[in-house]
Amino acid sequence: MCSSECGEPGHCSDAGRSRLSQQQHDEDSTRVSPNQNEGNEDVTAWRASLVEESAYCNEEETLDERVEGALLALNEAIAQNNAMQASYTNAAQTLYELQRAAESELEDLKHRHWLWIDEIATFESNKREIKVAAAELSRISHALLVASEEEATADEALGVQKQLRETMSRDDADGWEAMKVVKQQLRARRDSARARVSKLSSEQRHYSNEVSRLTEKVLSMSYNIGSAFENALPFLSVKQSYIEKQQEQHLELVQQLERAEEAKARVRDAMRTLEEISMEIHEQRRRKDSSRSSEDADADDCEASFLDPSSTCAELPTAAGSDEVAGHQPAVLAA
Known part of the structure; x- marks a missing residue:
């Protein structure tokens, strides 16, 4: 049985919504990120596209809970990674400053007690x-x-x-x-x-x-x-203290580097998880859009059959009575 595109004022049917969704999908597929034009890809740009795509959803549709959870996990991993990188940078800077200060002091003491x-x-x-x-x-x-x-x-x-x-x-x-x-x-x-x-x-x-x-x-x-x-005790005591501090700072630097690498790994894992979820959702939407496109094509063929009796679709309602077919004609004309 054929139906009109809009059943009642202010509410679009499935066929109308599918056309709007398909049009928005085509626009999204041709949209280019500014970062891509500059030749410097932003590894988090795809997250913004997720938010943009969610804006085109129907009022009844909401952001997938898996995507929301994965985004939160990714943001947390990025924050931890930034903190670990900052700690590693501070430890490296501290060790460098310690070396410079100790070398300067030792050189002065060595000159006086040579x-x-x-x-x-x-x-x-x-x-x-x-x-x-x-x-x-x-x-x-x-x-x-x-x-x-x-x-x-x-x-x-x-x-x-x-x-x-x-x-x-x-x-x-x-x-x-x-x-x-x-x-x-x-x-x-x-x-x-x-x-x-x-x-x-x-x-x-x-x-x-x-x-x-x-x-x-x-x-x-x-x-x-x-x-x-x-x-030579002033020189020897400073040298021994410097050696001990250098060993401590070097050990701390190695530990900070290990923690920073672990934080990077967590970011990569979170991004991979979010990408997998995104690909799965995109595949589901693609199948849904394909199904709606098929329904729209069938609806268009049926509408054309009422205007062109020679079409094959016009032969479909022959089993129904003339009164039943006539009852749907006003909806077609109204459309």
């Missing part, structure tokens, strides 16, 4: 050199012990081989040839071990003397090092 600072640095350097020389001396002593054992083993083997030669028969040519080869190999092993022993012994004497020299130097400086530490 003599005692250099003496302390030399004392500490000598202690480190003692440790290095002592470790090298220990390594060389172990290698010398191994080389000495190899030399002694080779000498012992040569002695045993000499005793065997004395018991061999002069007529055993093959045996004598084999003993000759063995003797050469044993001598080569002994000579190699003896050369290593000689080299390692020289290195051992060098590092032993180095350890003794450095130890005497450190012991000599230790008598006056207490006075050097006392005179």
Whole structure:
């Protein structure tokens, strides 16, 4: 059964509303954001389009509760992200200012106490050199012990081989040839071990003397090092305090950075959730608009059938009586 576009004054039918919705949908699809024209996309511009589209809805339609909740969650995530970014920036600025102030103060103190600072640095350097020389001396002593054992083993083997030669028969040519080869190999092993022993012994004497020299130097400086530490105390105390504060500020900066990254992730999650909801709603509206467009097309065909009896739609009401068809003619004419 065909119906008119408007049933009663001031209230539009579904066909009229669908045409208005389709027209507004076409206008929205061609609307371009100013930010896009400038080449700088606003990541939150689509939220404004949601509000604009909601203004075209019927008075009976309201903003989807899921969209409203997602927008609130996104705004909260953005606010938290801004707060975390501000905290991270403040922590970084604090650390930078601390470094500049400490470096300036330390440079001034170092200039005033450079003599005692250099003496302390030399004392500490000598202690480190003692440790290095002592470790090298220990390594060389172990290698010398191994080389000495190899030399002694080779000498012992040569002695045993000499005793065997004395018991061999002069007529055993093959045996004598084999003993000759063995003797050469044993001598080569002994000579190699003896050369290593000689080299390692020289290195051992060098590092032993180095350890003794450095130890005497450190012991000599230790008598006056207490006075050097006392005179350089202003510099040393400021340096130690700076190191501790720097470690604390660096740890806080790392923690602030982690919290800022977590806040960014929450913003991305909230935007993704809102986008998914928006796409779902758009798909629902698209299907609804498509359905209304089909109904409008059917209504237009039916209206045309009353004016053009040759159309196919005019044959549809043949089953009804003439009185029933005539009863709808005033509505068509009024339309």
